[in-house]
Structure formats: C-alpha cells, structure tokens
Amino acid sequence: MTATRHFLLAAGGTGGHMLPAYALAGELIARGHRVALVSDDRGLRIPGAPAEMETHVLPAGRVSGGPIGWIKAALAIRKGRAMAIDLIRDFDPAVAVGFGGYPSLPSLLAARATKRPSVVHEQNAVLGRTNRMLASGVNAIAVAYRNIQRLPEACENKRHLTGNPVREEIIAIRDDGFPPLPEDGIFRLLVVGGSLGATVLSEVVPAAIAMLPRALLDRLQVVQQCREDDIETVRAKYADLGVAAECAPYIQDFPERLRWAHLVIARAGASTVAELACAGRPAIFVPYPHAMDDHQTYNVVDMVEAGGAVAFAQPDFTAGAVAKHIQRMALEPGALEDAAERAASCGLPDATRDLANLVESLAAPPMMDVIRVGASAQRARTSGIAAARKEAQ
Template identity: 55%
Template sequence: MTPVSRHYVLAAGGTGGHLTPAFALAAELVARGHHVALVTDERGAAIPGKPDFLPAHVLPAGRFGKNPLHWPRGFAAVLEGRKMARRLYETFQPTAVVGFGGYPALPALLGAQADGIPTVIHEQNAVLGRVNRLLAGRVDAIATAYPDVARLKPKYQGKVHLVGNPVRPEVMTLRDLEFPAFTADGLFRVLVTGGSQGARVLSEVVPDGLAMLPPALRSRLQVTQQCRAEDLDAVRQRYASHGIPAELGTYFEDMQARLADAHLFIGRAGASTIAELTAVGRPAILVPLPIATDDHQAANVREMVKAGGARSIRQEKFTAPELAKQIQAIAQNPEALATAAHAAWNCGRPNAAADLADILESFGGAPIQDVIRVADAAVAGAVMGGAATARVQP
C-alpha cells in the first residue's frame, strides 16, 4: 500500500542553531514520503548545509529590540509576513507547521493559526526562547530538547513532549561506533570549535592551556581547531611556538569525521553542539557564550555536566591554567576519558527526529486530502528534485 504523503512547513530563524534540527527533521519527513518546505530569512536560505531537496521561502520577519521606537516597524513586518505565509499555505496546503524559534518563525506560525492549521514549536535550548514563549499558549504541541526548560509555564505541561534535539543523519551514523581507542602511549586527539564563526577566546586560551599539560599528555596531542579567519595566523604561531601539531581552518566540511576521531571536544555550548556530542558520545569541556540570550548556553550544559560527560567553565574563568586543570581531570587516564564518553552518550536522544516527526504525523489531514496527496516514490522524487529558494510574493 502506498503511504500517505502529506505536506509540512518548517519555520526557523537563519542561524545554525535553529536550522540544524529543522534540516534533520526535514530529512526524516522526506524519508517517510512527505513533502516539506522551509520558511526562513535571507541568511537561512543561503546557509551552508541546507538540503538540496528542501525549498526555502523567504518571508519578512520583524525584530523587536529594546527600543520601542522600532516596534511599529517590527509589527508591520510580522503582519506582512503573516499575509504572505497564508498565500503560501493556499497552494502548499500543509497538514501542520512547526517552528524552531527565531523571528522568521513568528509570521509563519501566526499565519497557520489564522488558517486553522495545527502548529508545533520545538525548543532546542534549556530556556524557552522569545518567539516560542510568545506562541507557547497558542500552539497545539511543544517539543523540548531537555526535561527541564526554564520559562516554560507549568500550565502548558499537558502539551509538552520531550523529544531531544534532532541531529543530522550523517552524525547519527556515528552513534553505534566505539569510542576511539585512547591508550597511555597513543595519540590524544582534541577537536576545538567555536560555532559557525569561531570564537576568539578559544583561539587565545586553548593553545596555551594545552601547552601546560604534563609532558606525557602534551607530547601525544593532535589538535584540530576552527578559528576566525583573522585569528588563523596568530593561533598557528602559538601552536608552533609550543611545538604542538595542529590543523587549523575557518570551516571543515568533514566535521562529522573529525568528531568521530576526537577523544575530547572543547567549545561553546550551543544546543546543536551538545546534541551532536551526546549523540556520538564525546566528552567535552564547554565554555557557554556569556552573551547568549537568557544565558541559555549555561543552562544547556547542566544535564551533560551532571551526568559526568562534560565540564563547564564560565568564560570569565576560562584561563590557560584552568583549562589545563580540567583537561587533566577528564583525561587523566584512558578509563576516565572512556567513562566520560559513555556518560555523554547516555545523555543522547537519538530518536529526536523520528519522535518529532511522529508528533507532526499525529495531526492528520482530512481523508479526501490524504487521497489527493498520495504519491509514489517516483513522483515524490520528481517533485522534490526541483527544490529551489523562493521569495513568497505579497
């Protein structure tokens, strides 16, 4: 029997933190035979890693800063985006719309609610984001990545589903692989990233911190570090002066392969980063971004730290001596590092994409719609093969 093919809209802000789980969900839905469209902003439509099968529709999204003088313009943009979203829904006819946070999700969800289309929000962080807080009372379901989410009102618990944070399929293939062998005389591979744009504090602290490790550990180091372009030369010189072999770059296309080989990760505590670390099972030293909204990165690390899979250092205390101290504590012997890796693995929620897809599929279309939308794999492939970026016309 040919499976029912439905249409779903995924709405997300233009950052990797919002879009990475959206892309993972899109892959799951398409694998189930559904059609998926993305609503985002200009950044999201052009972001590296967007699947070729996923058409992107750019809508205006108002931003509301602290200055009230800017609010009227923001409201006007939201209303215009809402109108354009409804025009999209007239032709695409989604069964449900899911928002992943960020201002571009707001008009898409408001438009769906105006048309009586079921809506779901997914919160990647351990603190409910601004747009999701605004919409939590009006959506049909709330999916979370953590069991405890700050700023999520208790009265909404009846529609909360703990699913985790969807992870890219290519990363999920690493989950069943063994932690790379770490012996008393083997290489100690360290992976350092600071997010899509790198992080200057990591470039300044990590080389000197690694240089302070005991000789027996330091002599076995093999480092891969993502840096800002403007920091590359200085970081390269620092590693060279310490005699530590390091591969540096502004972007690594094969990041999943490097994660597979890593014994220890050092970096920020974004939701997608933690989801991938726990999916694969890699111990980490995490430095929450101090300017993150509502300090959500500090909240993100708590579960992994409590389990023993990571150590967290606030940025104001992130010094070379402190880093060296924490590395020794987590990698003092092969057994300790392997135990931390297993603790991180236990925090993973590998079924996040499937569980979130199940929630969306629970909002079924009317029987007549299901009959219309039934399509065999060849037709579905032809339709999705022509995906492109489009601007919704007002």
C-alpha cells in the first residue's frame, strides 16, 4: 500500500491550467494522498475539482502594466510567497507542483525557499512565462509535446514527456477505433473553436462546404460550435446548401460527438490537440494567431509532422484550400483511416498516470518508511552475521 503523502498544487486561473491540476489531484487522491490546491478566485470557480481536495487563494500579481504594474505585482507576489510559506509549513507537502499562470508563482517560490522538491507542468508546446521563470529552480519539468520551445538549454536534463491529462471519456474513444466510412456512408465533420467558438470558422467552413460536389454534400453531416452572434447566419448557410447541420455555442456532449467524427476542424489549444491525438481523429487546425508566444502554432507540430493533421495559418485558411482538403480526405480511399492512425501515434493517453508517477518519485519516503527500511536492513545484517557464524562452526 502506498504511504500517504501531502502534495501542493498551484495553477493559474484558466481552464487550461486548472483542468490538468484537477486531473493530477484526482489521481493522487485515488492513490491515498492528500492534496491542496492554490489558485485565484477565477480559477477556483472552474468546475471539476475533486471533492476531497482542499483549496486556497493567495495573492499573485500579474507582471504587466509598466513600472507601476511591475511594482504592484512584485508586492503581491511577495505577500503571496510569505503566505505560501506558512501554508507549506502547516500542510507539509512532500512535493509542490506548478501548472503555469501567475497564481502558481508564489507557491513555487515558497517551495524553493523551504527546500521542497518541485515540478512544473507545461500544457503548451512553448514553455510559458511563469514556468520559464521557475525552470532553473525546479527538480523536473513535465511537458506535453515532443517538440518544446523556450526550454532553457541548461534545463534539458529536467524534461519529462508526460503529455496533457485527458478525460477518460476521450481515452475510451481511442479504444473504440476509427468509425467506419463506407463509400456511400455518412461523412461526419466536427467544427470546434475553443471555449467561445471562432468567427473565422463560421465564415470559412460553410463557404468551403459550398464548394464540395453535390454527391458529397448529400452524405455530409456537420456539428459546429459557433459564437452566439454567428449561429443563425451559419445555420442559414447550411440550410441553403441542403446540408444536415447542428450549430451551438457550446457542445455539451463533446466526447460523443468526437466519437463519431471522421474529421475535425479546430483551433489548436493544448487540451483540444491532446484530445484529438488521444482519440485518434484527423484534423484541420487553425492556430489562434494572437495566442501568447504563438503557442498554438507550435502545439500542432507533432501531429502535423506525423501526418495526422494539417495546419493553416489564419490568413491561409481560405474556403478553397479547406474545400480541397476535405474533398481529398473524404474521397481518397484510406486517407482518413491513415491520418487517424497517425494522429493516434501522437496521443499520450497515460498522461495523468505518468505525471503522478513523476511527482511521487520526487517525494522523500515518509519517516515510518525510513524506520521500516532501516529495521529491515538491520535484521538482514543480523541474519547475515548469524548465518556466517553458523557456517564457520
């Protein structure tokens, strides 16, 4: 039985940071450990936290806004670090784990000050600003992609490829395999644009579909996530084309929709890319051009290089280019199945387990373990001496 240890997790206030933290917390709790999580008010409002996990809010300033903003941020971080040191002394974690975002900074600085082992997990293919600030002082850097940017060369030996934790419902899709597509079967297209949808997808995808041959349109089913302001316009376009389409601002049953999809058109957020790779679904990616450090462009490199996806920079995401790719994938025998297999080769479905293993490996053994090991060693030495004496007689 695994000995109970305490682990402190710290994450920024977005779903991209919080959901991997929740996944790790759930796995550690299932292994018999206690977990506390630090974030800001925004982060702790994100649903999905394990009920057994305790939560804390600590000050953490965002480093922006010029000299005055920097001073305010420094003061907030300093206050948060002092409070985090008190929390660490009280909770006594074996390891601290940061998931990026400024709210994770005070806790990881406090872990360094109290000489606790620490890990950072990077969800994107570009090491984020907070994780870059912390990289030199942590024991391990868990990454989600084989190609990682902005990792300091001196920290290369700390890199561990774990992947991004993915929901069990998505991993189950991988086990089911790719949905069959007979020559005259229904071709199912899923279009997702991140948490709020993307207007560029609402404009380009229906225009691309309008260029497809009638025989393919008659076989096509579309589920598309749209911004509220775009929904009626997109619905009308599909109705004019005679295409079966369902449009919504949020896809409630995303795992089930992904299960039957033959091709996905999507932005390239870390969670989206990880889920498509784990499920084994070919994709057309349109990285968000204003993402920090252009990380979405780098998020798709592994899948594109493997042949499981294509990526268009937003200016190149035109109706003609998209129509050409959809038609080739839908009509060329074996194209979808081959791309699906290549996409799945990039998936890391054991990310939650592997991340938990990494974190546990940095935890010093509890004192009772040390006592038991020491006692066992003493007994072994005593037995060995006794056996040697007996043999000598």
